[in-house]
Amino acid sequence: MNWRVIAYRENDAFLNMAIDEAVSEAVGSGESPPTIRFYGWSPRAVSIGYFQSLEREVDLGVCKKLGVDVVRRRTGGGAVFHDSEITYSIIGKEELFPKDIIASYREICGCIVNALELLGISAEFKPINDIITGGKKISGNAQTRRGGVLLQHGTVLYEVDVDKMFSLLKVPDEKIKDKMIATVKERVTSIRQQKEAKRQDVLDALVSGFTKGREYEKGELTAKEHQRALELAETRYKTSEWNWMR
Amino acid sequence: MLAQEKVPGGKLICIEAEIRDGRIEKIKITGDFFLHPEDTIEKIEHSLLGKGLDDNLAGSIARILSENNAQLIGATADDLERLVRKAML
Secondary structure: OOEEEEEEEEEOHHHHHHHHHHHHHHHHOOOOOOEEEEEEEOOOEEEEOOOOOHHHHEOHHHHHHHOOEEEEOOOOOOOEEEOOEEEEEEEEEHHHOOOOHHHHHHHHHHHHHHHHHHOOOOOEEEOOOEEEEOOEEEEEEEEEEEOOEEEEEEEEEOOOOHHHHHHHEOOOOHHHHHHHHHHHHHHEOOHHHHOOOOHHHHHHHHHHHHHOOOOEEEEOOOHHHHHHHHHHHHHHHOOHHHHOOO | OEEEEEOOOOOEEEEEEEEEOOEEEEEEEEEOOEEEOOOHHHHHHHHHOOOOOOOOHHHHHHHHHHHOOOEEEOOOHHHHHHHHHHHHO
């Protein structure tokens, strides 16, 4: 079955997470082909990992003041400020990917490494779930496998504002916050810090990286997926039961 | 009581536990780790209720992981036991 590639589009945080889940359901039931999707976040948003404590990770007051949405993901991993970055998701039946979880991260992250290569950035996969260039993180990724379907989503940093990121996120110890910010600035980079690439160039490179060796067609969400995503946004991702689960 | 640690080469694990008479009465495990399937976390938490410092906590966690065909990534059952014990002190 050919892959479906859904072009970059911006949605709010709740709908973005709901679309990933709706597509996973449709792929699981065989109604939709394996899918690669690119997206952005409007308004800007913080997503937290499935197992994280909302209370301890996010400064909700600052988020509210700045109009930043907050959503819990169905994947593990850490808190991410989705500002100037490009997010992808890849969704397919588990048998399309290596059974070993780290091996599957390595394979999927390889698509991003290839895309960065096209932009002239030499990068590598760093287990568990990062991609680094020159020792600095440029992409974070998170995976879940449910109902025989693998979903991995992740971000490629286009530009990064570490100070703004830390105004929205809480740290375990306020006393060392300045030191943590300095450390993160040393350990995180972005495409713009590496190259003069336009956003569209990055998107084009990502499409090439993800479709290399795959038969694919450009496509859209089906009406059913879209309807289901709207429903999941309301019944799950916008609810306090979900977002305050931990 | 709260205990947290970034596991070397792994992820952050945070344990919040309420202890009564040396036994775990409430427990919540949070962090930026991965666990497939994700809902195994509630089963792990549940398995620790009523346990004390004299129990084999890692054994009980490992059994839940195995029964659920689950994979914990970024920490091990031993890491969880070490932190649960720390939260109990």
